[in-house]
Amino acid sequence: MTDRTTTAPPVLDVRDVTVRFAGLTALDGVSFTVAPGSVHALIGPNGAGKSTCFNVLSGLCRPAAGTVTLGGTELTRLAPHRIAALGVARTFQNIVTTHGTVADNLMLGRHALSRAGFAASALRLPSAVREQREHLARAREIAGLTGLAHHFDTPVALLSYGDRKRVELARALCLEPRVLLLDEPVAGMNAAERARTAEVVGELRAGLGLSVVLVEHDMGLVMRLADDVTVLDFGRPIAHGTPDEVRRDPEVLRAYLGTDATGEDAA
Numbered sequence: 644m645t646d647r648t649t650t651a652p653p654v655l656d657v658r659d660v661t662v663r664f665a666g667l668t669a670l671d672g673v674s675f676t677v678a679p680g681s682v683h684a685l686i687g688p689n690g691a692g693k694s695t696c697f698n699v700l701s702g703l704c705r706p707a708a709g710t711v712t713l714g715g716t717e718l719t720r721l722a723p724h725r726i727a728a729l730g731v732a733r734t735f736q737n738i739v740t741t742h743g744t745v746a747d748n749l750m751l752g753r754h755a756l757s758r759a760g761f762a763a764s765a766l767r768l769p770s771a772v773r774e775q776r777e778h779l780a781r782a783r784e785i786a787g788l789t790g791l792a793h794h795f796d797t798p799v800a801l802l803s804y805g806d807r808k809r810v811e812l813a814r815a816l817c818l819e820p821r822v823l824l825l826d827e828p829v830a831g832m833n834a835a836e837r838a839r840t841a842e843v844v845g846e847l848r849a850g851l852g853l854s855v856v857l858v859e860h861d862m863g864l865v866m867r868l869a870d871d872v873t874v875l876d877f878g879r880p881i882a883h884g885t886p887d888e889v890r891r892d893p894e895v896l897r898a899y900l901g902t903d904a905t906g907e908d909a910a
């Protein structure tokens with residue numbers, strides 16, 4: 644069984660990444676480094692380039708210039724499944740699973756780690772059955788880590804919105820990632836669901852030693868969870884630092900509140 648969680652995750656380094664869509668520069672020389680085991684938030688106003696940056700990190704978008712490396716391995720030209728196999732898993736902003744049970748969805752997440760071939764699985768050879776049992780046990784553990792243990796056999800369609808979003812998180816964890824990319828993990832949730840998800844992400848980071856890259860508009864969550872924050876505006880990195888540093892940065896206040904703004908709570 645794959646166990647990538649016993650060693651510290653490698654450094655994820657984003658260097659001078661530029662992405663252009665026709666005439667629009669969505670990312671313009673973006674650089675930041677995600678330290679092993681840290682939570683690194685990527686924030687910025689609408690259209691700042693956060694999702695584009697996630698798409699570059701996960702291989703859905705090829706930059707016109709710049710590189711992304713994970714522990715020295717360049718990810719920039721790899722297909723999404725190769726990047727996932729190297730230990731970079733992501734959740735999506737809007738995709739919320741509605742088919743099958745929680746267990747079914749988590750086992751789909753384990754699929755990429757299966758060693759047994761199609762024939763061995765179809766013939767139910769002992770090695771394939773054993774492997775399947777191990778994957779199921781790990782999927783159950785991950786359901787526990789994400790607060791879904793009591794819903795393991797529940798159809799996803801019957802879960803609350805917050806629980807369904809956490810199925811998406813659990814499915815990504817089933818890849819045993821070393822770097823987890825969370826795209827707006829609490830979007831659309833109520834206050835209780837947000838608090839629960841924040842708790843889960845904090846526990847995951849502590850328990851699994853993952854690095855987390857977080858895109859989130861909920862500044863309370865960012866301030867609570869992030870070790871480092873990179874702020875984008877119109878595709879350019881305008882600030883970098885701890886949550887406290889960036890929330891006081893005049894450039895950040897300007898980007899969020901407009902010229903000459905001086906509000907304390909902008910970031």
Ligand SMILES: Nc1ncnc2c1ncn2[C@@H]1O[C@H](COP(=O)(O)OP(=O)(O)OP(=O)(O)O)[C@@H](O)[C@H]1O
Binds near residue numbers: 667688689694
């Ligand atoms: N496939 C695309 N084709 C053309 N333009 C795009 C494409 N994807 C993104 N853009 C543009 O690139 C810019 C950055 O978009 P992006 O979605 O990365 O921003 P964002 O910070 O994630 O915004 P939001 O917070 O609203 O999700 C925007 O101007 C957007 O319209």
